[in-house]
Amino acid sequence: MNRDILRLAVPNIVSNITVPLLGLIDLALMGHMGSEIYIGAIAIGGVIFNFIYWGFGFLRMSTSGFAAQAFGEKNKTETINILARALAVAMFTGLVILALQLPVAWASFKLIGGSEEVELLAREYFLIRVWAAPAALSLFVFSGWFLGMQNARYPMIIAISANVANILLSVLFVFGLNMKSEGVALGTALSQYIGLLIAIFLFLKKYKSLLPRLELKTVFGIKQFSSFFKVNTDIFIRSFCIILVFTFFTSKSASTNDTILAVNSLLIQMLLFFSFFIDGFAFAGEALVGKFFGARQRDKLIKVVKLLFVWGLGLALAFTVVYFAGINFILRLLTSQEDVIQSAQPFIIWVIFIPLASFSSFIWDGIYIGATASAAMRNTLIAATLLVFAPVYFLLNPVWENHALWLAMVLFMFARGAFQTLLFKKAILK
Template identity: 50%
Template sequence: MKPRDRQILQIALPSIVSNITVPLLGLIDVAIVGHLGAPAYIGAIAVGGMLFNIIYWIFGFLRMGSSGMTSQALGRRDLPEVVRILLRSVGIGMAVAAVLIALQVPIRQAAFLLIQPTDEVRRMATVYFHICIWGAPAMLGLYGLTGWFIGMQNSRTPMFIAITQNVVNIVASLSLVFGCGMKVEGVALGTLIAQYAGFVMGLTLWLRQYGKLKKYLPGKQGSGADADGSGLWERQAMRRFFAVNRDIFLRTLCLVAVTLFFTSAGAAQGEIILAVNTLLMQLFTLFSYVMDGFAYAGEAMSGRYIGARNRAAFGDTVRRLFVWGFLMAVLFTLAYAFGGNAFLCLLTDDRQVTAAADSYFGWALAIPAAGVAAFIWDGVFIGATATRGMLLSMAAAAVCFFALHYGLRPVLGNHALWLAFIVYLFVRGAVQTVLSRGVVRRAFASPAVG
């Protein structure tokens, strides 16, 4: 195996494991309340979990932005800036978390106006929400830490943190619910404990692995800008930080709009179509877990080579990432073609649903080929902090998605929704491919950003 491929896999494989463990936190909660004897418990966890998924998804820029900027600073060997990026990201995450906690009541009320759960589900979901919202500092702080670790070419530490969170969540939730007799509040407290366990572990591992960087903390460098911390919040650095993260934030809003609309459009066509779309989207989710791992490798390695001004290594990395990406696309397409129906049958034994899924299964087979370029370019663009290109490609793809769906829905029905989604994936990658030459030229033409 070539050294470059080994580097890619050293970052990608632990990231894939981390990605796979993420949904386990929610699944564990659902499994526990599923044995409490009333469907309202499951509904409350589902509603509460969905709210937090959306909230934390929107603020995912804290991870992505810090990853690209950290890897570039590492490539320049600018260790003081490496430390400042971490402090900025975690600090801003804490500030956002404080706002979320302060506004928890109007946030919850606005969410319930949109979802409109039953009175019993609303009551339980309110309990769950007002406990778990206190985990926002841990979650958003961990976003900054995770992005920083990846930018430092270290995806093993986030993997260990994710695994630890799941173990703590299982033990704490089971103990509180079945040992202490709690209900939804026990599940919420278990989740909260797991979130802070992950954050504390992240800080502990940072001190253990990167303790030597403490000398670059503000106040540790004698005289100069960082002696009083002014360099941390320097205007130009903050302007760049917010410019990068603003574009990622807006891009995420487009992504959330498409994802939520896909679910609501399926629900509007009845329970069977909603179930079919939900099951088939699990095939996209599985593919995304793997491809995100290679995207993380793209973030870390491309950013580092841009910071080091090593264009040859950057180009080789991008080529090898696409080789791995297309290999994964072929493997997933074959796996879905020969085993996809069996996988759907594992998820449900409803013959009506699985029979209806046959009509739309071809769209699921097109997901890997349509989406592979978007995942790889996302990683490279984040590493290059070319977030404006990511926003433009996502906006163009979202426009195509909604235009195709509304234009073809009267003729194709649910097939129009799937066609729109496949085109949406393809357009993201296609637009980024067109923009990539300019992104690379600017990345290596401009002086390294300090």
């Protein structure tokens, strides 16, 4: 069982790590531009796309869970129908985002705020990168479907190829063509379409034989779409809670001052960096739990859950040590601005707590997604947001200010895992 977990987890870690590295490189590119406003622009622009893409992250999650269960049932017709159904929704949604890009931009900047200089640059970043929406959402679907088919290697190839292209294009545009935040946005947009072309090529290479099994009547059937949207609605609400918390975090950072915005934007990368490592095991959980759930193999399901938590705890301990010993070294890699580094010192303690506080929430997410236990996952996020994050911040902010924001974030991550632990037997082993 450990071999199966690592077979799926390691390629996902390799592919996932290119995503935070991309974010770190984007911040590093802007961190050496001579002004903190460029860091802020990338941070705010990134938050808007997190809001959009995390909101539609259900396309990857539900596709993974449904495909894994169909794989466990050995239902080849349903596996290809799931892919077609999810791709249709992804392309339609991407086109809607393009059509509504101006009102989305207006509403986003009204909500987040920030200084006039930062907002001007962030708006420019948004209006370039948004053109990648159809490709980005379709990539969610392909990655989730490949994973559900127990194939972690293809998502790794796609992620590495797209993100390496992104890095190279961003460096070319920023240093070769003297562009700034708009160069990073253009590099990101172009790389998404490169990734989509690679995904289509890989699908045709290995899964072309499934195409004759495609049943369009079933793909767009009322019953199938009803089940698809029920699970996706729950996951959307769950994702919306996460988006709300992270958007609130950035918004409150921006409303303090540009220095705190830069500090929090850099430090929150440590949570995102850890998440992409631990998500390798969460994604393995999606595939294996979905397969065993679909095959109705309860004993194997319980065994894989236990092993996932052993791996998750080990990884959390390793990251705690790394952050304790090397956080200032990491900060100096990200920015050369001494005032930002010094301003970050009082808040480093929260970064050290993040891995141990959050690892269980990531592992449980993979388990719940694999079993498509979407309603329970939704409820735990609502509870963590309304009963933990919001009260902690609003009660302590008058005294602790930015420390209250960080404490609320850490407790929010811990509460997610705690609530999911309490609901596991009822939600999945019922």
